[in-house]
Amino acid sequence: MGWKEIILGKAEKTKEAALNALNYTSSQKDAFLSALSANVAGNKDKIIKANKKDVSGAAKGGCSSAFIDRLTLNNGRIDRMLKSIDVVKSLPDPVGKKIWETTRPNGLRIEKVRTPIGVIGIIYESRPDVTVEAGILCLKSGNGVILRGGKEAKQTNRALAGIMRDSLREAGLSEDMLNLVSEGGRMSVKYLLSLHRSIDLIIPRGGESLIRMVAENSLIPVIKHYKGVCHTYVDRDADLNMALKVAFNAKVQRPATCNAMETLLVHKDIAHKFLPEMAEMFRKAGVEMRGCGKTMEILRGIKKASEEDWSSEYLDLIVSIRIVDSAESAVEHINRYGTMHSEAVITENKETAAGFFKEVDAAALFHNASTRFTDGGEFGLGAEIGISTDKIHARGPMGLEELTTYKYLIHGNGQIRQ
Amino acid sequence: MGWKEIILGKAEKTKEAALNALNYTSSQKDAFLSALSANVAGNKDKIIKANKKDVSGAAKGGCSSAFIDRLTLNNGRIDRMLKSIDVVKSLPDPVGKKIWETTRPNGLRIEKVRTPIGVIGIIYESRPDVTVEAGILCLKSGNGVILRGGKEAKQTNRALAGIMRDSLREAGLSEDMLNLVSEGGRMSVKYLLSLHRSIDLIIPRGGESLIRMVAENSLIPVIKHYKGVCHTYVDRDADLNMALKVAFNAKVQRPATCNAMETLLVHKDIAHKFLPEMAEMFRKAGVEMRGCGKTMEILRGIKKASEEDWSSEYLDLIVSIRIVDSAESAVEHINRYGTMHSEAVITENKETAAGFFKEVDAAALFHNASTRFTDGGEFGLGAEIGISTDKIHARGPMGLEELTTYKYLIHGNGQIRQ
Numbered sequence: 046m047g048w049k050e051i052i053l054g055k056a057e058k059t060k061e062a063a064l065n066a067l068n069y070t071s072s073q074k075d076a077f078l079s080a081l082s083a084n085v086a087g088n089k090d091k092i093i094k095a096n097k098k099d100v101s102g103a104a105k106g107g108c109s110s111a112f113i114d115r116l117t118l119n120n121g122r123i124d125r126m127l128k129s130i131d132v133v134k135s136l137p138d139p140v141g142k143k144i145w146e147t148t149r150p151n152g153l154r155i156e157k158v159r160t161p162i163g164v165i166g167i168i169y170e171s172r173p174d175v176t177v178e179a180g181i182l183c184l185k186s187g188n189g190v191i192l193r194g195g196k197e198a199k200q201t202n203r204a205l206a207g208i209m210r211d212s213l214r215e216a217g218l219s220e221d222m223l224n225l226v227s228e229g230g231r232m233s234v235k236y237l238l239s240l241h242r243s244i245d246l247i248i249p250r251g252g253e254s255l256i257r258m259v260a261e262n263s264l265i266p267v268i269k270h271y272k273g274v275c276h277t278y279v280d281r282d283a284d285l286n287m288a289l290k291v292a293f294n295a296k297v298q299r300p301a302t303c304n305a306m307e308t309l310l311v312h313k314d315i316a317h318k319f320l321p322e323m324a325e326m327f328r329k330a331g332v333e334m335r336g337c338g339k340t341m342e343i344l345r346g347i348k349k350a351s352e353e354d355w356s357s358e359y360l361d362l363i364v365s366i367r368i369v370d371s372a373e374s375a376v377e378h379i380n381r382y383g384t385m386h387s388e389a390v391i392t393e394n395k396e397t398a399a400g401f402f403k404e405v406d407a408a409a410l411f412h413n414a415s416t417r418f419t420d421g422g423e424f425g426l427g428a429e430i431g432i433s434t435d436k437i438h439a440r441g442p443m444g445l446e447e448l449t450t451y452k453y454l455i456h457g458n459g460q461i462r463q
Numbered sequence: 464m465g466w467k468e469i470i471l472g473k474a475e476k477t478k479e480a481a482l483n484a485l486n487y488t489s490s491q492k493d494a495f496l497s498a499l500s501a502n503v504a505g506n507k508d509k510i511i512k513a514n515k516k517d518v519s520g521a522a523k524g525g526c527s528s529a530f531i532d533r534l535t536l537n538n539g540r541i542d543r544m545l546k547s548i549d550v551v552k553s554l555p556d557p558v559g560k561k562i563w564e565t566t567r568p569n570g571l572r573i574e575k576v577r578t579p580i581g582v583i584g585i586i587y588e589s590r591p592d593v594t595v596e597a598g599i600l601c602l603k604s605g606n607g608v609i610l611r612g613g614k615e616a617k618q619t620n621r622a623l624a625g626i627m628r629d630s631l632r633e634a635g636l637s638e639d640m641l642n643l644v645s646e647g648g649r650m651s652v653k654y655l656l657s658l659h660r661s662i663d664l665i666i667p668r669g670g671e672s673l674i675r676m677v678a679e680n681s682l683i684p685v686i687k688h689y690k691g692v693c694h695t696y697v698d699r700d701a702d703l704n705m706a707l708k709v710a711f712n713a714k715v716q717r718p719a720t721c722n723a724m725e726t727l728l729v730h731k732d733i734a735h736k737f738l739p740e741m742a743e744m745f746r747k748a749g750v751e752m753r754g755c756g757k758t759m760e761i762l763r764g765i766k767k768a769s770e771e772d773w774s775s776e777y778l779d780l781i782v783s784i785r786i787v788d789s790a791e792s793a794v795e796h797i798n799r800y801g802t803m804h805s806e807a808v809i810t811e812n813k814e815t816a817a818g819f820f821k822e823v824d825a826a827a828l829f830h831n832a833s834t835r836f837t838d839g840g841e842f843g844l845g846a847e848i849g850i851s852t853d854k855i856h857a858r859g860p861m862g863l864e865e866l867t868t869y870k871y872l873i874h875g876n877g878q879i880r881q
Binding site for chain 1: 482485486565567571573578580581663664678679682684685686702705708709711712716717798820821822824825826827828829830831832833835836837841842843853854855856858859868869870871872873874875876877878879880881
């Protein structure tokens with residue numbers, strides 16, 4: 046059997062399992078999570094052993110140390126996996142939740158209830174933590190899941206997927222609710238993206254080139270978790286001490302995340318007062334600053350920001366700084382260069398904040414708070430599969446509810462249409 | 464300027480207008496609808512004159528009479544347009560509606576509110592009624608709209624789009640909220656489908672081949688309003704008189720619609736009693752029946768249903784009939800051959816109905832009612848842009864709310880992440 050037949054077979058089996066899963070109860074799905082927790086804990090050595098093979102292969106293959114770090118599993122990281130399983134188990138099951146109801150003049154009672162999407166394909170890089178996280182979120186929301194991870198994590202993913210399938214079976218559920226696809230090379234991803242009869246949604250997780258490749262080749266709907274070029278705008282009417290604290294946090298607290306600030310926009314009227322203090326804090330924290338012409342007049346000696354800088358997701362201790370004439374110019378800059386992720390305004394002026402909230406086109410808008418809060422956990426949504434930068438279906442943190450769709454249930458007593 | 468530059472220019476202008484439109488109030492948008500109503504009524508002759516040119520061109524080009532019927536506008540049809548405008552005006556504006564709110568332990572207050580999607584591209588055939596219907600639904604929900612209709616309706620669409628743009632301007636809104644694209648041939652559609660920086664969502668409206676072409680070529684998310692292969696399952700425990708009435712209505716009342724029944728599934732235990740009476744009603748109404756082997760034993764002389772019949776959307780007075788062993792077999796048949804549109808079960812057994820509701824994977828499930836009720840108006844959602852057979856973003860009737868996305872608004876007082 047060629048790789049196409051194998052992949053098609055796995056996709057069809059997952060689809061069939063997902064249709065049967067429409068009957069699964071919350072306690073059945075939680076029983077799976079309990080079994081999984083026990084099996085991951087009981088097989089730590091086996092998982093780490095498989096992972097060591099992958100890590101040594103990646104090291105021989107000349108992968109970067111950052112790459113190998115993301116690939117590596119150790120006791121601490123497996124403990125974090127176990128914690129994720131507990132968190133997802135504790136979350137309410139979205140399936141069956143009634144989100145709307147009406148009774149029509151003709152007596153038809155219409156309910157709108159949440160139901161699983163079907164089969165979700167996750168295409169990701171060599172990060173074994175994604176294997177478990179994505180798997181449990183899709184399964185808890187009643188979806189079948191097809192995992193296609195990076196080839197460097199093959200052994201680890203095989204061990205983890207095997208444990209998830211065993212745990213499904215132990216809980217009396219179909220093991221085909223989860224299938225790992227590792228056949229074929231790059232071409233197999235494109236093939237997977239053509240199987241729109243079996244797969245209902247594709248979520249790519251990884252860098253820009255992976256996401257672009259998936260979006261360009263998929264016949265299946267894709268929800269992109271794209272980059273975050275996030276801004277903080279310090280308004281003329283800002284509490285400058287708050288602005289210093291919030292902008293510093295947005296840049297420095299965890300710069301490698303998609304909700305970290307990349308560009309600081311400052312109103313011209315307070316720039317002379319605000320920027321030197323801000324720059325002092327950034328300098329002490331080792332943040333490289335790149336400024337517009339006006340910024341360079343205030344902060345002598347910093348690098349000039351190029352046009353490219355305004356669209357850059359540094360994911361690092363680098364910040365671009367621009368002085369703007371008004372809140373409106375800040376909004377224009379953000380709508381032009383931003384990625385519709387997380388945007389903050391610091392101001393004591395309620396009207397300015399309201400305008401910013403209305404006019405900026407992004408998933409999460411913050412008034413007097415750090416963009417770092419865009420996160421399923423921080424929003425109280427529980428665990429998240431990622432942060433959507435798309436506008437269709439899900440925007441911002443994507444939790445269990447966003448992994449469902451809905452159906453209309455119409456209760457009649459013989460109604461016919463006139 | 465070539466057609467690519469013209470189309471790109473229109474798309475970019477629409478995007479810019481749509482960003483500015485985030486500020487539009489409900490009354491501004493309703494003022495546009497009032498102006499439009501007056502302008503359509505005041506320009507009936509002009510519209511009909513333009514339409515006559517299109518109709519005579521299509522007739523010369525050898526288009527079918529059904530095609531020409533859909534293309535033709537007359538006083539009655541323009542009155543129906545006016546009525547649509549009034550209905551949409553009367554609907555509540557979804558933009559700004561709060562759909563969720565929470566306050567976190569750290570004091571952050573998070574609101575989730577509806578906001579326009581941005582720019583919606585409508586790709587459709589030579590049906591001028593769609594020009595106005597799609598235009599007003601997109602505009603009322605705050606979206607910019609790019610219309611790409613069939614070439615045979617070029618003059619009519621130009622007249623209608625001109626009136627819509629005039630009406631936008633009269634209401635003080637940007638006329639670039641609506642742009643009609645008629646440049647280029649077939650290739651221009653593919654080009655339009657590549658403009659993901661300016662267009663946020665594509666909704667194709669038309670036949671299977673158009674929808675398939677759009678889905679296969681789009682780099683922009685697409686919501687498909689695909690065909691409806693809808694079923695009615697008459698259970699062993701059905702009230703057979705109700706079943707006769709409901710199944711007849713689902714097939715005969717308006718067979719050319721996507722929510723009409725195409726296949727009748729009948730439980731084996733009641734088939735002998737039910738089918739002869741049902742067949743009699745169908746015969747009288749001129750419905751052609753195509754049966755499975757067992758059905759043919761009861762209804763002698765009817766045509767045999769081929770494998771292809773089970774997947775056919777006849778849109779005509781034709782019905783395929785299959786006898787099934789159980790409710791489970793009916794569910795399996797529907798999940799295999801259906802298009803996830805509208806599915807009905809006729810039974811007095813509540814457990815059977817509950818199982819059907821859980822296990823059938825479709826947008827609208829009916830217990831003891833006709834599938835013909837799947838419709839935005841009948842569901843109380845107001846006007847609809849179509850009925851989505853996708854699961855992502857919108858499922859079933861797509862009204863104004865489904866033409867919006869949401870954003871999170873987070874109110875803080877200096878919170879930073881630890």
